[in-house]
Amino acid sequence: MSVAARGLSHSYGELRSLRGVDLAVGDGEVLALVGPSGCGKSTLLEIVCGLREPSAGEVEVGGAAGAAGRLAHCAYMPQRDLLLPWFSALDNAALALRNRGVGKAEARREAGKLFARFGLAGFEAARPGELSGGMRQRVAFLRTLVAGKPVLALDEPFASLDAISRAEMQGWLAGALRAEARTVLLVSHDIEEALYLADRVVVLSARPGRIVAELRAPDPRAADRDAAVTAPAFVAAREAALRALHAGATADPKPPAVPFGPLGAKRNSWRKGAGR
Amino acid sequence: MRAVLRIVLPVALIAALVGLWQIAASTGWIADALDLEPFLVPSPAEVGDALWHNRTLLWDNTWVTLREILFGLLAGTLVGIALATAMRFSRLLRDAVFPLTVAVQAVPIVVIAPILVVWFGYGLWPKVVIVAFAVFFPITVNLLDGLRSVDPEAVKMMRTLDASRWATFRRIEVPTALPSFFSGAKVAVAVAPIVALFAELAGSNSGLMRLIIQDNANLEIARVFAATVILIVIGVLLVGLTALAQRLIVSWR
Numbered sequence: 450m451s452v453a454a455r456g457l458s459h460s461y462g463e464l465r466s467l468r469g470v471d472l473a474v475g476d477g478e479v480l481a482l483v484g485p486s487g488c489g490k491s492t493l494l495e496i497v498c499g500l501r502e503p504s505a506g507e508v509e510v511g512g513a514a515g516a517a518g519r520l521a522h523c524a525y526m527p528q529r530d531l532l533l534p535w536f537s538a539l540d541n542a543a544l545a546l547r548n549r550g551v552g553k554a555e556a557r558r559e560a561g562k563l564f565a566r567f568g569l570a571g572f573e574a575a576r577p578g579e580l581s582g583g584m585r586q587r588v589a590f591l592r593t594l595v596a597g598k599p600v601l602a603l604d605e606p607f608a609s610l611d612a613i614s615r616a617e618m619q620g621w622l623a624g625a626l627r628a629e630a631r632t633v634l635l636v637s638h639d640i641e642e643a644l645y646l647a648d649r650v651v652v653l654s655a656r657p658g659r660i661v662a663e664l665r666a667p668d669p670r671a672a673d674r675d676a677a678v679t680a681p682a683f684v685a686a687r688e689a690a691l692r693a694l695h696a697g698a699t700a701d702p703k704p705p706a707v708p709f710g711p712l713g714a715k716r717n718s719w720r721k722g723a724g725r
Numbered sequence: 726m727r728a729v730l731r732i733v734l735p736v737a738l739i740a741a742l743v744g745l746w747q748i749a750a751s752t753g754w755i756a757d758a759l760d761l762e763p764f765l766v767p768s769p770a771e772v773g774d775a776l777w778h779n780r781t782l783l784w785d786n787t788w789v790t791l792r793e794i795l796f797g798l799l800a801g802t803l804v805g806i807a808l809a810t811a812m813r814f815s816r817l818l819r820d821a822v823f824p825l826t827v828a829v830q831a832v833p834i835v836v837i838a839p840i841l842v843v844w845f846g847y848g849l850w851p852k853v854v855i856v857a858f859a860v861f862f863p864i865t866v867n868l869l870d871g872l873r874s875v876d877p878e879a880v881k882m883m884r885t886l887d888a889s890r891w892a893t894f895r896r897i898e899v900p901t902a903l904p905s906f907f908s909g910a911k912v913a914v915a916v917a918p919i920v921a922l923f924a925e926l927a928g929s930n931s932g933l934m935r936l937i938i939q940d941n942a943n944l945e946i947a948r949v950f951a952a953t954v955i956l957i958v959i960g961v962l963l964v965g966l967t968a969l970a971q972r973l974i975v976s977w978r
Contacts (some may be wrong), residue, residue: 500881525885527878534977535900544896545886576977596886 450511450522450599450632451476452497457506458657459492465657466492467503472651472660477630479669481643483690484653485698490636491528491604493658497634498523498602510600524598528605530589532577538588539564539573545596560595567591568621583614590622600632607642616674619645623670640690645678646670652690654697662693743769767947772954775947782936783948787955789932792849793921794959797856798913804857805864805909812865813872813898814890830862834920842928852924852932859920860913867909871902904978907971914963918956 454472458465466489474480482490495501497508499519510519524545532541539557540547542564546556557573564570567587577585586607593601606622607615619642626633626646637643643650644666652662667686671677749755750768759766767775776783808826812819838855845851875898883893925934933952940948 495881498885500884520885521887523885525882527882529878531876531879531882533879533897533900536896544883544888547896548883548886548888548892578977592886598885602885 452480452508452510452600452632452634454493454497454508455506457493457496457503457508459489459496459501459504460657467496468657468659469506470653470658470660472497474632474634476632478649479626479633479635479647481635481637481647481650482653483637483640483643483650483694484658485655485694486638487656488653489656489658490653493653494525494602494604494634494636497600498525500525522598523600523602524593524596525602526589526593526604526606528608530577530585530609532580532585532588532592534577537574537576538569538580538584541577541588542591542595544592560591563591563594567625581614582610583618586610586618587621590625594625600634602634602636604636605638606635608638615639615642620674622646623674624672627670627672640687640694641678644683644686644690645674650686650690652693652697655699661697662690664690664693765944765946767950771947772950775945775951776954779948779951783933783951783955786931786933786936786952787959789849790918790921790925790934790956791959793852793856793924793932794917794963796849796853797921798860798917800853801857801860801913801917802864802910805861805868805913808861808865809868809872812869813894819869826862826865829858832858834859834923838924838927842924847928847930852921852929855924855927856917856920859916863909863912863916864906865909867912868902868906871905872898874905875901903975904971907967907975910967910971911964914967915960918960918963922956 452472452474454470457467457470457472459467470493472480472493482493484490492501496503497510497519499510499516499521502516507514508519510522513519513522532538533544536544539561543551543556543560546559547553551559561573564573567590569584569587569591572580572584577588580588586609590606593603607618610618623646633647635643635647637646640650644664646669647666648669650664650666651660652664653659654661664686667682668677668680677683747769750766751770753763753766755761756763756766808822812822834855837858838851841851841854845854879897880893883897888896921932922934925932926938929935933956937949937952940946940952
């Protein structure tokens with residue numbers, strides 16, 4: 450299923466978060482969005498998923514332009530795993546099925562089929578508090594997959610993990626996507642992660658976010674992650690992305706829409722509710 | 726070791742205090758110091774005696790008071806849950822009903838209890854209404870606060886997982902609100918016996934408070950202490966059972 454956006458803009462009151470973003474993601478393609486923090490990449494993801502409406506422009510997911518239609522096609526995986534502590538790992542994974550009215554036993558059976566493949570066999574009954582960070586993230590990803598939506602929207606899925614678990618989870622996600630291609634929109638602040646996992650990387654400028662560069666990844670989701678991320682082509686792509694990122698972060702001549710200083714506290718409270 | 730001490734220490738402290746009281750009462754120190762007849766200052770042994778010899782009378786009146794407390798708690802909790810749930814689902818309803826709830830709660834029980842006795846008589850139900858009256862507010866307010874403290878990100882996640890409003894309420898909001906609900910329940914459970922006693926004071930023909938008033942007038946002090954011991958046990962059991970229920974139900978904390 451494909452995703453298309455034309456001239457997307459968005460603002461939170463006075464604060465413009467996105468400006469004229471065009472996107473096209475093909476069926477089965479992985480597109481990464483990178484940009485400085487606060488550039489509106491999470492907002493963009495929420496708009497695509499139908500959780501928000503743009504201030505201007507159009508979005509279509511599999512031909513559906515309305516928020517409800519987009520919501521029906523997209524599964525959103527937030528930055529925090531948001532596993533429910535009162536449910537077992539299995540019940541967390543089966544959440545989408547239960548929400549659709551599938552019976553408890555059948556929902557558990559369906560979700561349980563995937564546990565072994567995700568390296569979670571034996572942890573079905575564990576409460577989220579008993580799992581490691583990486584395992585929690587895998588359960589959260591499983592929950593997203595079990596929803597059975599054609600488009601996956603991942604918002605910095607591994608940002609909360611330490612560097613070693615993050616590399617491990619990137620390799621693992623690459624494997625999962627090699628085994629079963631999906632249309633993926635991946636928000637990341639980690640250029641290496643974006644270039645390794647995605648087919649294409651879009652670089653956004655500082656707020657209000659607009660596209661400043663688009664790069665094709667040299668060797669997406671290679672089996673040997675360590676070799677792939679140190680290959681000369683990868684390093685060159687990484688350098689190009691970094692330069693675009695830095696140019697985008699400073700090129701905008703306009704001052705910030707909300708000044709710093711006395712309004713700082715207010716601005717932060719705004720970000721908590723809406724920014725992420 | 727610490728777990729053992731946590732049981733042994735309070736038991737030892739209570740035993741020591743009861744022992745001290747036994748010595749002070751049986752030797753007549755307290756009566757002498759207060760310039761009273763010794764029978765007005767019963768020792769723990771005499772209180773135990775009164776408990777045993779009056780067990781039928783005490784049990785009959787305990788049963789009356791216990792029913793007032795339990796039915797009142799049940800009714801108040803159900804009303805509290807219904808109100809909080811309704812106010813959570815309808816903003817309009819919350820804006821309309823919440824000030825009224827606060828106002829109802831602010832009506833002094835001391836004033837309303839005798840009126841209810843006049844209206845509904847000396848039986849069980851006016852007491853149940855009075856206890857429910859005092860109990861619903863901490864339940865409503867705590868539950869509503871708990872329901873509103875839900876993580877907006879989790880709600881967003883549920884929307885992308887095809888959750889209906891009801892599914893989100895059931896699977897996210899209710900579990901989130903449970904600890905807060907139990908905070909309210911503990912207040913309710915602590916208040917209910919006091920209010921039940923007060924309701925009996927306003928007019929009744931049976932119940933522990935009724936018995937206590939009578940016995941006080943007749944200088945049956947040992948039996949007053951016996952009734953008080955029963956009330957303490959009821960209070961401790963109610964709080965303890967609520968805490969136990971919380972630990973069993975909110976097992977993820």
